[in-house]
Amino acid sequence: MTNSAVFKKFGDVSVEIVRGNYRLRWRALGRRFCLAIGKADTEAARIVAEGRAQEINADILFGRFDESLAKYSQIHADKIAAAKKGLDLREVWEKYKIHQKYRVAKTTQKDNWRTVDLCLEKLTAEQLLLERSELLLPKLLQTYAPGTIRRALASLNASCNWAVEAKLIENNPYSRLTRQLPKKQGDRSREIFTTADIKKILLTFRANKAASFYANYVELLTLTGFRPEEAIALTWDDLTAGENGKLSIRVNKAHSKGELKNTKTGERRDFPCNPQLTKFLANLPKIPNLHNLIFPSPKSGYIDQHNFSGRYWLPIVRELAAQKKIKQYLPCYNLRHSFITRLVREGLDVATIAKLAGNSPKMIFEHYLSANSDLELPEF
16 A cells, blocks of 8 residues: 555545545545545554445435534534534624624614623523523613513524524523513504504694605505505506506615615515595606605605604504594504404405515414404304
């Protein structure tokens, strides 16, 4: 035997003898790999080297090659295990942020990620250990509301799931913590405005000198059930006529917290216009603005939904509720719940409603449908 020679080949994997030791060399995933096997002085060592070469070659052919080499070498497996053991929750989170920086919307980074950062700052070194995951909730509940923790856990779970896939940690110890949070109390997210309520709100907006500028925006929300950020981002170019001449609205973007981004689901949908909506859109004034928006702000930019809700929606709708002119105060977003529930009660199938709303049937059932509190049971 020579000091360095190819002993045998199995596909792309070469078994070499280098200075009396077996070594495997091959190319995969656009990279070169090398793996030391051990002394080439026994029949058993030869069988191990050839068997490992065949295994690697088969894994390359069938797309299951382990580029960490942990599958083929105990030394590599031990190194990875040692590296995994050293990571704590903060380190996993920081690695995840670097990996996702250009994949996650800036608004999510600004809000959700910042919430996670603040939560992690409250934890001690022991509470950050992955093997002490049971210490996380008791500590955070001393400072934060369950809703805030729930949002933070959603991001932390995503980071740990990513770390598992990246083979940085063995498992996600936080996957079940959300179930241990106190249940939401007084959740009114499913409640809706009646048709009479909506008409009263629209009339009040149009009659109010300061708020009348937003009346058409509010009416669009009632007629379509769009998310506010989707309506805010609509441009005149998003109105398209099909081959049958019927108008539709293309929904493929959203504007929220100063950022133009994809829709919540990341998918485009075309919303068909009925005669009422078609007439409404035809009568809208075209207000000159830089972005060709259908509903620009008074300063010709994008509407700030938070500012609109605080300055106009909340005081107007709350006053109507206080005067008993509508059933109750609800946030502007509940116009979407009202639209979806109305379609269900009018007999439209849930699959079609979900397509119109840009949601899944499961989400419609779990988060949008409101019980009919005015129902009168039929007599027996």
